[in-house]
Amino acid sequence: MKLYFLAFLCCAIQLLPQRAHSQALDTLVDVGGYRLHFNIVRGKGLPILLEAGGGDDARVWQQLLKPLAAATGATLISYDRPGFGKSENSKEPDDAQHGIMSGIQGLETGLKKLGYSKDLLLVAHSYGGFYSTLYASRHPEAVKAVVLVDAMLACYATDEFLASMMRDMQADIAKNKVENRGRYYQTSNYAATVKVMRKVSFPASIPVIDLVAEAPFSPKPEEAARWRTCHKEFTAASPNRESITAYGCGHYIFLDNPALVVSAIAKAYGNTRGQQKNADLLKRSLAYSLESNNELKKRETEYRHSESDLNTWGYTLMRQGETxxxxxxxxxxxxxxxxxxxxxxSLAEAYLHAGNKELAKINYKKSVELDPKNNNAVEVLKTL
Incomplete structure (x- = not known):
């Protein structure tokens, strides 16, 4: 299917809700005129706050909760931003009041009411990188470490990128104003969010592990290159920042290679503890890594030359200019x-990319014949 230029912002991953731990707390907290939904897996030690990407809610972390709890034993906190998942929208009538500053204040209120307003370890994916950066800048003493998972940084969002993105998002913004208010506020305020984040400095005192996907979300080579350069500059800015390339992974690294993400979080978590306490953590983390790596190898064997594997291979070649x-x-x-x-x-999209509109039409029609719900193909056919 079509690789959307703004996949990191618009595509929500729907996962079946499951209880990852017998002590999980699923609750709504009033944060000032509206309620935020929190999911908490209770543990011991430094709590870990998980920030989802744009378009996603707390469910996106569901598969990671059980192994992460087993590896660290820590309290795990995930939540839905306003208008997403089970959270309510802010009641403020002004669209500007639904920006990132309002969102972070609501999060702070919710954490305080739940008793987690002190020390934290932050984990952020994609758009959640903005939230973790802002939270860390407002609470530099409380944030003990951060793990970024192919996270958005302000240096990536150039003026040209913003102008292009906002043009592309107009139809989506108009649609979501009626259908999905949370996403509407997120997309319509995106340019304003970036302007806020350009003025925010990530505290140099906070250690960071920065995981960067080998296959960036954008199929455009120049966009992918800027993404990597931005992250390289970020980690080079402070000696306590470490960069790790997640080989073989796309934007959702924690789905493609959960063992890598859990290990990175466990490492960051261990560095916040005394050496004596790290022995047990290391034992649990190694046990998980062995089991997970074996499972990953099994998945790779089943995946090799599957439909999804060939599709991914084809798009990788397209990104490299090998049409x-x-x-x-x-x-x-x-x-x-x-x-x-x-x-x-996918074949039709490749033909269109190669400039062969006739063969693109033939294959888009075949796609719709096999899958009448393929609205993307229907829309492209209208333009052809």
Whole structure:
């Protein structure tokens, strides 16, 4: 299917809600005229606050909670930002009042009411990088460490990027004003959010582990290069910041390689504790890593040359400018999976990328024939 330029902001990952721990607390907290939803897995020691990406809510972390609790034994806090998941929207009538500053103040109020307003370790994915950066700047003494998971940094969002993004998002903004108020406020205030974040400095005193995906969310080479450069400059700015490339991973590193993310969080968590306390943490973390790496190898064996694997391979070649090679892979995918509307949609997109509109039309029509719910193909066909 089409790789959306703003996938990090717009695509919500729907996961089945499960209780990760017998002591989980699922609650709504009044933070001043509206209620935020929090999910808390109670543990001991330094609490870990998980910030989801744009378009996502607390459910996106669900698969990570059990192994992370087992590896660290810490209290895990995830929550839904206003208008997402089970959280309510702020009642402020002015759109500007729904920006990141209002959001962070609501989070602070909720954490204080729950008794977690002191020391924290922050973990942030994608758009959540803005929230963790702002929170750390407001509470530099309380934030003991941060783990960034392919997180958004202000240096990436240039004026040109913002102008292009806001143009592309107009239809989505208009649609979400009616259908999804949380996403509407997030997207319509995005430029204002970036302006706020450009004035915010990440405290140099806070240690950071910065995980960066090998396959960036943007298929455009210049965008991907700027993403990597931005993160490289961020980690180079302070000696207590460490950069790790998540090889073989896309934007959702914690889904592609959960062992890497859990290990990074466990390492950051261990560095906040005394050496004697780290022995037990190291034992739990190693046990999880062994089991997880074995499971990862099993998944790789099952995944190799599957429809999804070939599709990913094709898009990787397209990002590298190897359009003809990508076409051959996408063609192979349609031969091996002739009933897949997704395979024909990808082949059509590759033909369109190569400038062959006629073959793009033929394959988009085939995709819609196999999958009538493929609205992307229907919309593209209208333009052709």
């Amino acid at each position: 003809q090679k990508a076409l051959e892979i996408f063609k192979l995918n349609t031969v091996m999976h002739p009933q897949s509307g997704n395979a024909f949609d």
